[in-house]
Amino acid sequence: MITSVESLIEELIAVGTDIVARGLALASGGNLSARIDDDTFVVTGSGTWLDRLTPADFSVMSLSGQVLDGSQHPSSEWKLHQRSYLVRPDVNAVVHVHPQHAVLLNALGHEVRLITLDHAYYVRSVGATPYYPNGSDELAASAAEQAERHDCVIMGHHGCSALGDSVSMAFRRALNLEEAATATYRALLLGDTDTTFPADALSALHHA
Template identity: 70%
Template sequence: MKHPETTDGLIEQLIDVGRTAVTRGFVLASGGNLSARLPGSDTYVVTGSGTWLDRLTPEDFTVMNLDGEIVGGSSKPSSEWKLHQRTYRVREDVNAIVHIHPQHAVLVDALGHEIRLLTLDHAVYVRSYGRTPFHPNGSDELADTAAEQAREHNCVVLAHHGCSALGEDIGMAFRRAMNLEEAATATYRALTLGDTKTTFPMTADEAIQHA
């Protein structure tokens, strides 16, 4: 999935990702939100407030700048716009953020277990993940703590809430989100079998070299 060169292209890809995220059960109804920007841009598009990710249209997106100002599109951005804004401000290399509510990632984390990377794909694409304690959605606390974790990780679990996955393009952000949830699902299954230790047998750096 090549990163688009126009804002319209960004929106088209985000619409496709939103539809897939709902179909795959990563989010329900109006939960979750998506954003993307053109490389080097100080503006980004983000899904609007109350929008269902499988029913998105171009009119459902707000254009915002990194100062938190609305500069185009829908007048009502997602209540989580700060989550996207603060992360873009600390990660110049990130051009897309997928925030969804994957059930197993949230459950495993809420039960106090680490999400274990068990496969080559988990190690290569997730690599590592950060987490935040619970903060209300849309709050400065949530946005700031998630951005702080994003300095070192491309996936961040938001306790009792969901996750954010970052990427240099939309496809990579969504791929990381899907692999984080797959790793959480595998971890849950391992726990039901009584296994608390199995992980991928090499470091992420070694996995990347062998990929």
């Protein structure tokens, strides 16, 4: 593996540790990836725990779906990452986690509301898919379709993916998506069903 790949893996290992510490994934839930170049990406291996990752736990894959180096057993969700990269050439990292509040709100039929400036700036908008089995073509295709328009996608009864131009940005979006979901949950407990970040200010952020 070349130095740039090693550097990406180091970033993903650090993020994996932080993800579990913050409760965004449990045990072997969740998976991470980063684009290496126009044709290849690195993704966590099957069954890996995000807070116990080592360089040997990563697979280097082509965007056509071939394992090129590293672990010969990539995450069962590798297609989720692959297809997101195919439809979003501007995306260089995908963080897929299983955050409790975002998944719960979606399962109950509530939209995750963007309430704070950080939610509006980082999350921007939230896509959603129905439930599909993990690792399935249907899950990968539906998530990629949502990723064409959204940087954060909730997969029904499953988890969420956050996309970014860097590992850091993808992780920031994942954090802010779950914080927005937690804020929405608390607002619902208080009886509030419609408070959101001001629409005109949100539009201004997107066009800045």
